[in-house]
Amino acid sequence: MAFDFRKSRLFRALRNAMLAFDSWIDSSLYNAGAGVGGLWRDFSGFMERFHVRGATRVAVELACEALTLGVFGGLLMVALAQPAIRLTGASDWLKKTDLAVTFQDRYGLEVGRRGILHDDAVTLDQYPDYVVQAVLATEDRRFFEHWGVDPIGLARALTVNARNSGVVQGGSTLTQQLAKNLFLSNERTITRKINEAFLSFWLETHLTKKQILQLYLDRAYMGGGAFGIQAAAQFYFGRSVKDVTLAQAAMLAGLFKAPTKFAPHVNLPAARARANDVLNNMVVAGYLRENQIAEARRNPASPVDRGAEATTPDWYLDWAFNEIKALADSGKLGADRVITVRTALDSSVQKQAEATIDTMLRQSGPSYHASQGAAIVLEPLGAVRAMVGGRDYGVSQFNRATDAQRQPGSSFKPYVYLTALTTGKFTPTTTVVDGPICDNNWCPRNYANSYGGSMPMWQALAHSLNTVAARLTQAIGNGDWKRGRASIITTAHRLGVTAPLPDTQSLPLGADEVSVMDQATGYSAFANGGKRIKPYAALEIFNSRGDLIYSHDRDAEQPQQVVEPRFVNELVWMMTQVVEQGTGRRAALEGIKVAGKTGTTNAFKDAWFCGYTGNFVGVVWYGNDSGEPMVKMTGGTLPAMTWHDIMQFAHSGVDLKPLPGLSLEAETAPVVQLTTAEGGQAPRRREQLSKKSAEVLGSIETLMKSTAARRVEVDKPGPNFAGRPGAIMDLR
Structure with a gap:
């Protein structure tokens, strides 16, 4: 008889257990539902007590929405504030820009200052009331009322600007402007404005209003190379800000908006008109009455006539100041913040370079359609003697010698030829072929659209033949164009060129962008026999006590x-x-061996001459900031002529040094009396002694000082510090 499991005791027990479990689930769910229903009834009854209708309900709903938006907005604000917070992370953020630097030229003559004069800066309490009032009335009338950002002032500025269909008033507070000066750049982006707002809040919580105002007045650029209102008062009026008149205070306050546009030594009528607006603002703000500004209106301020002193090597000083800040940030200057720097600047060469570029642009710029120029003169081992960053520093402080990136044209070819020489396949007399050549669809052409056939390699460089430079690139890479270009890029970077130099087909012809300083650095390696240098300004740095802290x-x-x-x-x-014998004949110096290279880019947008002697390296560039083409200006015309005039002056009276591998053809350079194009005398070249003569005079000076010291008691010692990928370039 078969066993029936369903009739077994075990089956009945299992079935009963499952029925019991099912009943437990059903009852639990029922009880849970009943409980939740009861809780809901209780909650509904409780909420009935807070039930609102009509306008009250609208207000409650809006408050709830505002709370929700506020939470998410707060999270967004925290995220946006992170970049600004990182900028304030350093504990010494306030000391990073408080260097007080006095610059001297190579002969010890003071040529300018940068930074803040902490040792004798005028405190806010010493300012006349009308100085502070003029600034606040013009820049930020609600300065003592807002918390860094002023919505009321912003709304007023927007209203005034809309009414006048243009920008008449700015919406930035004084704190926002200080935040920009301390932490940010002048770029016009939304990111910068967001960071500026957060940094303003941060400054307001970490500094008092008085400290913010003092920092702003001390650190703003005021034109003429002056930083801070005290330096500006000294520069423009020859007196301390403590002693300026109301008319002078109004003119100074007007500089904060546009220091170069309203600088009185550049445009006195504009400066006086701006000062009159400041006086009106003081009346509107309630600081003065109309009769109190009448005298200042009748007798507007006039700047002191500084003559030649008004011209300072500002581009050079800006660049040198960045070098000093980098040394300070790296700890090489210790804790000293008030310092004197003896630079490599040769003031006479600097003035000659500025005058030459200005004269060339004034006389020939219109016919060539050229509006800007730049130049650098340095020694083969890196000491920068002169720097011109543009036509007029008062109009534009942008340094085209260090910051502008332009196509070098054929002035880049020496890197190609040097790379070819280092392969061991070529010598200067190796025969090369000037003929058609293509890399896929890229087929470079020569300037004159003609070919010269076989010739020695030196002749191809002398006449700046594009096809030969391309053929050398192919040979450098053993038939692989890309490998050849990579080798050329490596050579340029090894010599000190800092530009990235993207790998483009036309790179060997100078299509990639570099700066004037890049070219000066690379060519210095040619002039010194193959050493990579870092251009520098500081020869010696002294602290406020006259101690040498850096050499x-x-x-x-x-x-x-x-x-x-x-x-x-x-x-x-x-x-x-x-x-x-080639394209750079106009750069030749009488009695001095010169090596160099011209460069002209596609559509004549840039023209260069880069050259050197055993004594100096010089690079000259001409073009337009907008990138507009010039009218057939090649590197062998205005750039070579400018280079000649600057370098002929620079070599007057110096002991000549030979170029690497060449003998010195002339023992001494002739001392020439140069004149400007108008017939006036050019800046006089400072005579320079030979090393042996300087040592003899130094010995005599030491002997005389020691003799005088034994006879005379000194009561008070004096200070101790004495372009486009694939472009076919028109290169010549």
């Missing part, structure tokens, strides 16, 4: 040999032929 010869990194001298010597000889 370039002692403390800086020295030049490094990066290319074998024999290859550089070959290139140098080839580049002398550019000046003697």
Whole structure:
């Protein structure tokens, strides 16, 4: 008989257990539902007590929505504030820009200042009331009422601007302007404005209103190379800000908006008109009455006539100040913040360079349709003697010598030829072929659209033949164009060029962008026999007590040999032929061996001459900020002529040094009396003694001082510090 599991005791027990479990689930769900229903009834009854209708309900709903938006908005604000918070992370944020630097030229003459004069800065309590009132009435009338950002002032500015269909008033508070000066750049972006707002709130919580106002008045650029209202008062009026008149205070306050536009030494009528607006603002703000400003209206301020002193090497000083800040940030200057720097600047060469570029642009700029120029003169081991960053610093402080990126044209070709020499396949006399050549669809052409056939390599460089530069690139890479260009880029970077140099087909012809300083750095390696240098301004740095705290010869990194001298010597000889027989003839100096290279870019947008002697390296550039083409200006015209005039002056009276691998053809350079194009005398070149003569005079000076010290008691010692990928370039 078969066993029936369903009739077994075990089956009945299991079935009963499952029925019991099912009943438990059903009852639990029922009880839970009943409980939740009861809770809901209780909650509904409770909420009935808070039931609102009509306008009250609308207000409650809006408040709820506002709370929701506020929470999410707060999270968004925290996220947006992160970049600004990171900018304030350093504990010494307030000291990073408080250097007080007095600059001297190489001969010890003071040429300018940068930074804040902490040792004798005028405190806010010493300012006349009308100075502070003039600033506040013009820049931020509600300064003592807002918390860093002023919605009321912003709304008023927007209303005034809309009424006048243009920008008449600015909406930034004084705190926002200080935040920009301390932490940010002048770029016009939404990101900068957001960071500026958060930094303003941060400043308001960490500094008092008095401290914010003092910092703003001390750190704003006021034109003429002056930073801070005290320096501006000294520069424009020859007196401390403590002693300025109401008319002078109004003119100073007007500079904060546009220091170069309203600088009285640049445009006195505009400065006086702006000062009159400031006086009106003081009346509207309630600081003065109409009869109190009448005298200032009748007798407007006039700047002191500084003559030649009004011209300062501002582009050079801006660049040198950045170098000093980098040294301070790296700890090489210790804790000293008030310092004196003896630079490599040669003031006479600087003035000659500025005058030459200005004259060339004034006389020939219109016919060539050229509006800007830049130049750098430095020693082969990196000491920068002169720097011109544009036509007029008062109009534009942008430094085209260090910050502008432009196509170098054929002035880039020496890197190609040097790379070819280092492969061991070529010498200056190696025969190369000037003929058609293509890399896929890229087929470079020569300037004159003609070909010269076979010739020695030096002749191809002298006449700046594009097809030969392309053919050398292919040979450098053993038939691989890309590998050849990579080798050229490596050579340029090894010599000190800092531009990224993207790999484009037309790179060997100078299509990639570089700065004037890049070219000056790279060409210095040619002039010194293959050493990579870092351009510098500071020769010696002294603290406020006159102690030497930094010497370039002692403390800086020295030049490094990066290319074998024999290859550089070959290139140098080839580049002398550019000046003697090729496109750079206008740069030739009488009695002085010159090597160099011209450069002209596509559609004549840029024109260069880069050259050097055994003594100096010089780079000259002409073009337009907008990138507009010039009218057939090649590197062999205005740039070479400018280079000649600057360098002929720079070499007057100096002991000549030979170029690498070449003998000195002339023992001494002739001392010439140069004149400007108008017939006036050019800036006088400071005579420079030979090293031996200087040592003899130094010994005599030491002997005389020691004799005088034994006889005379000194009561008070004096201070101790004495372009486009694939572009076919028109290169010549």
